[in-house]
Amino acid sequence: xxxxxxxxxxxxxxxxVKNVNEQHREALSPLERLxxxxxxxxxxxxxxxxxxxxxxxxxxxxSFAPANLRFDPPMGFVFWxxxxxxxxxxxxxxxxxxxxxxxxxxxxRSESQFEVNLKTEKEVDAIMEHLEYQNRLLVSIxxxxxxxxxxxxxxxxL
Numbered sequence: 001x002x003x004x005x006x007x008x009x010x011x012x013x014x015x016x017v018k019n020v021n022e023q024h025r026e027a028l029s030p031l032e033r034l035x036x037x038x039x040x041x042x043x044x045x046x047x048x049x050x051x052x053x054x055x056x057x058x059x060x061x062x063s064f065a066p067a068n069l070r071f072d073p074p075m076g077f078v079f080w081x082x083x084x085x086x087x088x089x090x091x092x093x094x095x096x097x098x099x100x101x102x103x104x105x106x107x108x109r110s111e112s113q114f115e116v117n118l119k120t121e122k123e124v125d126a127i128m129e130h131l132e133y134q135n136r137l138l139v140s141i142x143x144x145x146x147x148x149x150x151x152x153x154x155x156x157x158l
């Protein structure tokens with residue numbers, strides 16, 4: 001009868017699971033950390049509302065306030081459009097960098113999950129091997145003791 005792999009052997013072959021989140025954080029360059037930090041703060045509803053409120057206030061004040069209290073001349077709207085476009089031009093690359101960093105992190109998590117699944121599959125195979133071995137032993141013992149084969153059918157694989 002073939003003996004299954006021992007549990008000690010399986011434990012020796014087992015490699016520890018890596019924390020890919022920590023590995024990812026450690027692998028980031030300072031510029032990638034900065035880009036990720038900026039986009040995490042900018043990509044929030046709070047930031048959106050700040051920009052929205054400021055824009056509405058700025059446009060309203062410069063349109064409806066008394067002329068001597070307005071802080072931008074009529075051409076200020078053109079300047080505001082220029083500033084808005086500059087913000088977009090600078091944010092787009094940062095957002096794309098952060099998306100690339102997040103995509104890399106997702107790949108690391110997927111690879112880690114695949115490793116865990118492989119380890120789990122090996123362990124399940126080892127458990128099944130042990131169960132099959134135990135069944136063979138039980139059948140062998142039952143035959144030696146004289147248990148009728150019909151009683152074993154359906155209970156233990158022969």
